[in-house]
Amino acid sequence: MYNVDFKTDRSIDLIGIGRLCIDLNADQFNRPMEETSSFTKYVGGSPANIAIGSARLGLKSGFIGKVSDDQMGRFIVQYLKANHIDTSGISVDQTGAVTGLAFTEIKSPEECSILMYRDNVADLKLDTSNVSEEYIKNSKALLISGTALAASPSREAVFLALDYARKHDVVVIFDLDYRPYTWTSAQETAVYYNLAAEKCDVIIGTREEFDMMEQFESNDNDDHRTAQKWFSYHAEIVVIKHGSEGSIAYTKDGSSHRGGTFKTKVLKTFGAGDSYASAFIYGLMNQWEIPKAMEYGSASAAIVISKHSCSDAMPTTDEIDRLIAEQKVKK
Numbered sequence: 256m257y258n259v260d261f262k263t264d265r266s267i268d269l270i271g272i273g274r275l276c277i278d279l280n281a282d283q284f285n286r287p288m289e290e291t292s293s294f295t296k297y298v299g300g301s302p303a304n305i306a307i308g309s310a311r312l313g314l315k316s317g318f319i320g321k322v323s324d325d326q327m328g329r330f331i332v333q334y335l336k337a338n339h340i341d342t343s344g345i346s347v348d349q350t351g352a353v354t355g356l357a358f359t360e361i362k363s364p365e366e367c368s369i370l371m372y373r374d375n376v377a378d379l380k381l382d383t384s385n386v387s388e389e390y391i392k393n394s395k396a397l398l399i400s401g402t403a404l405a406a407s408p409s410r411e412a413v414f415l416a417l418d419y420a421r422k423h424d425v426v427v428i429f430d431l432d433y434r435p436y437t438w439t440s441a442q443e444t445a446v447y448y449n450l451a452a453e454k455c456d457v458i459i460g461t462r463e464e465f466d467m468m469e470q471f472e473s474n475d476n477d478d479h480r481t482a483q484k485w486f487s488y489h490a491e492i493v494v495i496k497h498g499s500e501g502s503i504a505y506t507k508d509g510s511s512h513r514g515g516t517f518k519t520k521v522l523k524t525f526g527a528g529d530s531y532a533s534a535f536i537y538g539l540m541n542q543w544e545i546p547k548a549m550e551y552g553s554a555s556a557a558i559v560i561s562k563h564s565c566s567d568a569m570p571t572t573d574e575i576d577r578l579i580a581e582q583k584v585k586k
């Protein structure tokens with residue numbers, strides 16, 4: 256069994272920190288964005304999606320982030336509130352920054368891409384004065400996402416949140432969430448990702464994301480070696496995702512578990528990772544064994560990739576339980 260200790264005397268289960276954005280998902284499928292004429296607006300941003308997903312499953316979620324002082328920022332906060340997420344840790348930018356936009360292109364179920372508009376975005380303006388030690392102290396877990404490390408002052412805000420979390424025995428979960436266009440160089444990215452990962456209890460990422468972090472080492476895409484590296488720091492669980500091939504989770508006690516996938520009618524591929532993470536974290540917080548938490552993650556992902564949005568499509572426990580009951584996971 257893994258050794259991740261969620262303190263029970265805390266009023267919030269999970270606090271996400273970082274990106275609160277807007278997804279504009281193409282209404283016309285199977286065509287390039289040049290030929291797309293309309294988009295539907297949803298709340299987006301990987302840590303926001305994960306917080307929403309975990310709240311749908313019944314966790315008490317909160318968020319530390321910064322939104323623009325305009326209609327988009329207010330839309331995000333209203334949506335989070337409507338989804339029972341505590342927004343007291345969200346501040347409003349006063350410098351004229353804007354909300355980041357992610358336009359999604361669905362050329363085919365296998366060929367999806369995201370075009371991000373992220374100049375002068377409010378989420379990266381989060382600063383250390385916006386991070387409350389008291390708020391973090393009252394939480395069982397803190398979820399960080401790599402994109403918030405891409406620039407100052409958000410980078411320092413995340414490192415401060417990490418320090419508070421360590422100081423108060425708050426479990427730190429790192430979803431790597433590597434978005435190259437937010438960073439200036441691959442070397443800078445790897446250095447900051449590695450510094451943050453050293454402090455985390457649970458690390459979740461795709462093989463490609465771990466490869467980016469290992470660019471100064473020669474690891475040859477070896478999942479086992481990746482996990483061992485993080486066990487020599489603070490990690491107790493390392494999950495490496497392999498898209499439609501499933502995932503593998505390692506625990507510090509030397510065990511590994513392969514996670515399969517569920518059959519689904521894929522509409523688009525984005526959102527898989529965020530829905531997987533929210534349901535996997537839900538499983539951990541319920542003290543489930545790793546294979547059961549992974550099965551929940553995979554089922555949640557199968558549901559979200561069959562739907563149009565990421566955040567709004569996050570399933571309830573009933574929807575996930577139904578899918579698991581209908582299907583045996585494919586390994």
Ligand SMILES: Nc1ncnc2c1ncn2[C@@H]1O[C@H](COP(=O)(O)OP(=O)(O)O)[C@@H](O)[C@H]1O
Nearest residue numbers: 496497498499501502516517527528531553556
């Ligand atoms: N085509 C697919 N069919 C079924 N499940 C999928 C598919 N693609 C991804 N998943 C599920 O979602 C999880 C995360 O997907 P992945 O693409 O690796 O993450 P990300 O979205 O972060 O790149 C996988 O481990 C798997 O369980």
Ligand SMILES: O=C(O)C[C@@H](O)[C@H](O)C(=O)COP(=O)(O)O
Nearest residue numbers: 299300301525526527528529565
């Ligand atoms: O993270 C973003 O800013 C965009 C997301 O809201 C988007 O929908 C997405 O890319 C989800 O990412 P994934 O779960 O890693 O596929």
